[in-house]
Amino acid sequence: MATEATGGGLEFHPMDQFVVSPLFGAGEVHWYTPTNVTLWLALTALASIALLVLGTRGRAIVPNRAQSMAEMAYGLVHKMIEDIAGKDGLQYFPYVLTLFMFVVFANLLGLIPMAFTVTSHIAVTGVLALAVFFGVTIIGFVKNGAHFLDLFWVRSAPLAVRPILAVIEVISYFVRPLSLSIRLAGNMIAGHAVIKVFAGFAAIAAVAPVAIIAVVGMYAFEVLVAFVQAYVFTILTCVYLKDALHPSH
Amino acid sequence: MFSLLQEAATTAVETTEGVAVVVDETHAAGAHVPTPGVELVGHAEEAAGLPQLDIATFGNQIFWLVVTLVVLYLVLSRVALPRIAAVLSDRQGAVTGDLMAAEEFKHKAREAEAAYDKALADARHEAQAIVAQNRAEIQAQLDAAIAKADAEIAARTAESETRIREIRASAETDARQVARDVTAELVTAFGGRTDDAAVGAAVDGRMKGALQ
Numbered sequence: 001m002a003t004e005a006t007g008g009g010l011e012f013h014p015m016d017q018f019v020v021s022p023l024f025g026a027g028e029v030h031w032y033t034p035t036n037v038t039l040w041l042a043l044t045a046l047a048s049i050a051l052l053v054l055g056t057r058g059r060a061i062v063p064n065r066a067q068s069m070a071e072m073a074y075g076l077v078h079k080m081i082e083d084i085a086g087k088d089g090l091q092y093f094p095y096v097l098t099l100f101m102f103v104v105f106a107n108l109l110g111l112i113p114m115a116f117t118v119t120s121h122i123a124v125t126g127v128l129a130l131a132v133f134f135g136v137t138i139i140g141f142v143k144n145g146a147h148f149l150d151l152f153w154v155r156s157a158p159l160a161v162r163p164i165l166a167v168i169e170v171i172s173y174f175v176r177p178l179s180l181s182i183r184l185a186g187n188m189i190a191g192h193a194v195i196k197v198f199a200g201f202a203a204i205a206a207v208a209p210v211a212i213i214a215v216v217g218m219y220a221f222e223v224l225v226a227f228v229q230a231y232v233f234t235i236l237t238c239v240y241l242k243d244a245l246h247p248s249h
Numbered sequence: 250m251f252s253l254l255q256e257a258a259t260t261a262v263e264t265t266e267g268v269a270v271v272v273d274e275t276h277a278a279g280a281h282v283p284t285p286g287v288e289l290v291g292h293a294e295e296a297a298g299l300p301q302l303d304i305a306t307f308g309n310q311i312f313w314l315v316v317t318l319v320v321l322y323l324v325l326s327r328v329a330l331p332r333i334a335a336v337l338s339d340r341q342g343a344v345t346g347d348l349m350a351a352e353e354f355k356h357k358a359r360e361a362e363a364a365y366d367k368a369l370a371d372a373r374h375e376a377q378a379i380v381a382q383n384r385a386e387i388q389a390q391l392d393a394a395i396a397k398a399d400a401e402i403a404a405r406t407a408e409s410e411t412r413i414r415e416i417r418a419s420a421e422t423d424a425r426q427v428a429r430d431v432t433a434e435l436v437t438a439f440g441g442r443t444d445d446a447a448v449g450a451a452v453d454g455r456m457k458g459a460l461q
Contacts, residue, residue, distance in 0.1 A: 094326035
């Protein structure tokens with residue numbers, strides 16, 4: 001109702017797809033209420049498990065398609081951690097793979113028509129990003145002790161500019177969870193809302209073909225974005241992990 | 250797009266406030282706002298502003314997200330990852346084993362080839378030896394036959410020469426006898442007396458050099 005324009009048969013509800021509502025009946029959303037968020041979170045987890053557990057059920061030397069994809073996802077994240085964070089980053093591989101599988105499947109499942117995109121919610125991406133932020137900070141201090149603070153003290157720079165750089169480094173460090181979460185949620189919100197707006201224009205016969213072609217184009221683009229954002233989220237996690245494990249520049 | 254959202258948000262806030270004034274407290278968090286005068290066309294829920302900023306649903310989302318992540322993490326780390334790692338290492342092992350087997354087979358093939366080459370060379374060598382031996386035997390037989398033939402020829406030649414010599418000798422004797430006889434007859438015919446010794450010496454003296 002907020003953004004809808006009822007005149008001329010045009011109706012835009014680009015934000016309705018993001019509304020959190022209880023699955024059973026109506027009413028208040030308590031913290032334990034099973035909602036559409038719960039449903040799509042569960043579907044995301046089930047899809048990840050289906051690919052990685054059911055897909056590899058055969059344990060074949062020569063893999064079938066599902067096993068091939070599961071191994072590709074495994075190999076992608078494994079190589080990413082090894083290349084960026086080094087061998088000692090591999091002990092956090094299960095968590096990073098969990099993040100990657102969760103984000104990529106949440107993004108892709110959100111593209112199913114009538115679906116709910118959990119990664120479009122700042123509460124969800126914020127928790128993911130904060131988990132990465134706190135996890136990486138704790139790992140940094142546990143592994144390096146006070147030397148972790150070397151991350152903010154750029155020894156390769158001249159002494160005079162080091163304090164300034166330290167301030168910048170600290171700010172950029174604390175902006176990380178914000179940028180991580182808003183990048184992912186923002187991409188999801190924007191893409192889905194744009195598709196909805198184009199779909200709304202399809203109600204006008206004159207521009208319907210253009211609108212439908214635009215929706216198809218946007219959809220293809222969004223599939224790409226779904227992968228790219230999951231990849232970016234994971235690769236940034238690896239970069240932060242590298243900073244935690246090897247804080248000196 | 251952003252300006253549209255902003256406008257939407259402000260409109261939503263205004264609307265919500267308006268509704269709140271008019272309709273009283275029928276809604277808890279602004280997520281479900283029945284607005285009089287505007288028909289709901291197949292929409293169970295209507296977005297009031299940006300649903301992402303509706304803090305009332307955050308607890309719910311965070312709770313279920315944490316549950317999902319924990320479940321996913323446990324399943325992946327306990328079941329999926331060990332299995333995939335095992336499959337990958339099995340494959341690595343199989344590939345390495347196959348490569349080693351292939352290397353071994355290659356080695357064997359090379360050995361077999363070497364053995365074949367050696368056998369071939371041996372056979373060729375043997376064949377050459379046999380050929381040489383046969384040739385030597387034939388040569389020996391040939392030489393023997395030639396020697397035998399030569400000896401026979403020599404024998405025949407010698408025999409023939411002996412006979413020729415005999416013939417020649419007998420011919421000489423005959424000729425001398427005839428010459429003596431003819432000389433003796435001639436001398437007798439001319440009324441001379443024949444002295445055998447003188448006739449013989451004269452004939453020998455004439456014939457010397459003629460019959461050689």
